[in-house]
Amino acid sequence: MTKTNTSPTTSLHQVTSADGTRISFERSGHGPTVVLVAQALSDLRDNHRLGALLADGYRVVNYDRRGRGNSGDAGSWEIAREVEDIEALVDAHGGTAVLFGASSGAVLALDAAAGLPEKVVGVIAYEPPVIVDDQRAPVPRDLAARLDALVRDGLASEAVREFNRVALGAPALMIWAMQAMIGPWRAMVKMAQTTVYDTRLCMGLQDGEPLSTDRWKALRAPVLVLVGSKSEPFLQSGTRELASLIGADCSTINGAHHATPMMKPAALIPWVRSFLTTAHP
Structure with missing residues (x-):
């Protein structure tokens, strides 16, 4: 209960x-x-x-x-x-x-x-x-594994950057601007493991098919x-x-x-x- x-x-x-x-x-x-x-x-x-x-x-x-x-x-x-x-x-x-x-x-x-x-x-x-x-590139099927490896290697900030770049399609300038907002960026880095979860959650829905x-x-x-x-x-x-x-x-x-x-x-x-x-x- x-x-x-x-x-x-x-x-x-x-x-x-x-x-x-x-x-x-x-x-x-x-x-x-x-x-x-x-x-x-x-x-x-x-x-x-x-x-x-x-x-x-x-x-x-x-x-x-x-x-x-x-x-x-x-x-x-x-x-x-x-x-x-x-x-x-x-x-x-x-x-x-x-x-x-x-x-x-x-x-x-x-x-x-x-x-x-x-x-x-x-x-x-x-x-x-x-x-x-084909209005945007599909999300690669190996992204979740790549993000998981980054988090396990202690590269949480890099995992967040990669998720924003590949899964969300954010341009480099936008990612730079997000990193400049120190408080919000740190909050996202604390949730880096969940980028793996959300990528797996959406797997099969982002193939461009x-x-x-x-x-x-x-x-x-x-x-x-x-x-x-x-x-x-x-x-x-x-x-x-x-x-x-x-x-x-x-x-x-x-x-x-x-x-x-x-x-x-x-x-x-x-x-x-x-x-x-x-x-x-």
Whole structure:
């Protein structure tokens, strides 16, 4: 049975996942439960703005995925372990929830919905980073192994640079600018091991080929897929193909881009609240 504890030093709480990993989260608001699933190299701090906007009317559970922030890391990663983390959070908050995930967090939210059909009652997926055409280079299948080797060799900063360059397609100038922001860069370096996890999470979805129907064939929950009008063309085409594949509605948010859920989440709220009203009547 899941046990919930409160940290003595902050407003953080914890649940224990199936493999014993402690998962930290913040809880705000009252009402039906919405769980926020963070993107790559992010922790719960990056979803604070979105959580605050949703806390008026919903109970928002904003958590650190394993290996990030105050959550633990059992060291034997599989997608199923992260799904179990979400299950522990949902069980601790009434047994059903809608998931909001951005980027790789959207992929994980869809995996959780497929694996927990009685507990995940809806998913909002913002720009899952799938690559289905030649509008950008595919992510090499050996990237996860390369990142893992860098982390094991004590080259965490290099792993973060490589993940940003290869997986995210960030240009050299952008990576240089990120490194110049010392605090945020150090926070990402602390999460370097999770670049391996997110690369493995998205494996098979970033090959530049049409998506397979197999991964989410068990998906039953309603899904809203969102994409920004200012996002890169590969994200727009990939997001729309994924939505078509799973039979989900897909809406384009004018003026939004890949970082909008973190930077200007208010732009998403009309679509998010409309969906929540249906999924959480």
